Amino acid sequence: MTPMIDIVFLLIIFFMVAAQFARESNVELNLPAEQGEQDAEHDPSKLVLNILPNGEIVLDNTRGAIDLTELELLVEAVIAIDGATWQNITIRADEDSSTKILNEVLVILNRQGLSATRIATEQP
Amino acid sequence: MQFGRGKPKRGGSATLNMSSMIDVTFLLLIYFIVTTVFSPPEDQLTPALKVEQGSSSVETDLEPQIVTVTSNGSQQVYQIGDQTVADRSQLATILVRLPNDPGIIIRVDDGVTVGFAIAAVQEARDAGFERVTYVPVSP
Numbered sequence A: 001m002t003p004m005i006d007i008v009f010l011l012i013i014f015f016m017v018a019a020q021f022a023r024e025s026n027v028e029l030n031l032p033a034e035q036g037e038q039d040a041e042h043d044p045s046k047l048v049l050n051i052l053p054n055g056e057i058v059l060d061n062t063r064g065a066i067d068l069t070e071l072e073l074l075v076e077a078v079i080a081i082d083g084a085t086w087q088n089i090t091i092r093a094d095e096d097s098s099t100k101i102l103n104e105v106l107v108i109l110n111r112q113g114l115s116a117t118r119i120a121t122e123q124p
Numbered sequence B: 001m002q003f004g005r006g007k008p009k010r011g012g013s014a015t016l017n018m019s020s021m022i023d024v025t026f027l028l029l030i031y032f033i034v035t036t037v038f039s040p041p042e043d044q045l046t047p048a049l050k051v052e053q054g055s056s057s058v059e060t061d062l063e064p065q066i067v068t069v070t071s072n073g074s075q076q077v078y079q080i081g082d083q084t085v086a087d088r089s090q091l092a093t094i095l096v097r098l099p100n101d102p103g104i105i106i107r108v109d110d111g112v113t114v115g116f117a118i119a120a121v122q123e124a125r126d127a128g129f130e131r132v133t134y135v136p137v138s139p
Helices: A002-025 A068-082 A099-111 B019-035 B088-096 B114-126
Strands: A047-051 A089-093 A118-122 B042-045 B065-072 B075-080 B083-085 B104-108 B132-136
Touching (some): A002 B019, A047 A068, A047 A099, A068 A099, A099 B104, A099 B114, B042 B114, B065 B114, B083 B088
Parallel strands (some): A047 A089, A089 A118, B065 B104
Antiparallel strands (some): A118 B042, B065 B075, B075 B083
16 A cells, blocks of 8 residues: 555645646736747746736736836846846737737837847647 | 553554545545646747838848738738738738748737737748748837
């Protein structure tokens, strides 16, 4: 019986940790259902910008919404301190959100010298 | 009343009843299996980014084609040249007929949804364009 109990405990720990990670890392969004570029190499994100359906920009589940001025300062800091390039900044925009906010975010990124962008999609 | 603190019976083995613990453990396991939601796999689209400044236009020998994603009254549409389509499959049909070398520019107006705009980027990639440029257009 002991090995079975060991396995069951391991399973419990796995599901507890997985549930915790899922809750912390991703803001729940309906991303555009697209295949994407099918590029296996993804650079790690140093900054993830989530655009909610109501147009709010949030970084993660633990912090509140930020405005465009704060966003610009943040992007500037991530580039200056962490040496982020466009490959390290991911935009997760809800498919029902307006492009008004996305466009404003992209203008800020471009103003900070980023020549391209990374927009997350959800594989259908 | 007597409370016996006698010695364990000689030859008897001490056993711990594990049934309740195993019950609880299984309940916990089932709870976490049911409540865990795995996020679906994500991918990415990486269009180049360009912001139009004034009315300046760069003249090149190979002028890139331009798809404008805009709102035509109540409907979201894709405009390419003099053609206006609302359906992404029609857009795909047009895009595959275009030459890929010059690249393609997706100009996105403010009043459309992100899903509709990103569909144009995806269709451009699927049509074989290496250089896809996203141009945010604000009034």
